[in-house]
Amino acid sequence: MTQKHIATVHPLPSSILHNSVEVRRQYTRAATRQAVQFIGRKLRIAGRRAQAATTDMPQAMQGGH
Numbered sequence: 001m002t003q004k005h006i007a008t009v010h011p012l013p014s015s016i017l018h019n020s021v022e023v024r025r026q027y028t029r030a031a032t033r034q035a036v037q038f039i040g041r042k043l044r045i046a047g048r049r050a051q052a053a054t055t056d057m058p059q060a061m062q063g064g065h
Helices: 020-056
Strands: none
Touching: none
16 A cells, blocks of 8 residues: 655645644644544454454354353
């Protein structure tokens, strides 16, 4: 998978580039979005692995009668 190294989806116009508060806010939003996607991806992978592990277990190990 290709990693994007651009900080934001919507580049800032040059007139706002020197407004550090707005720049920091936009970078924070982009970083938060990336973190949420990363955590969601990890949780989905862990969920799939857990589901695969429980379906592979014999019925007696799952506490079945």
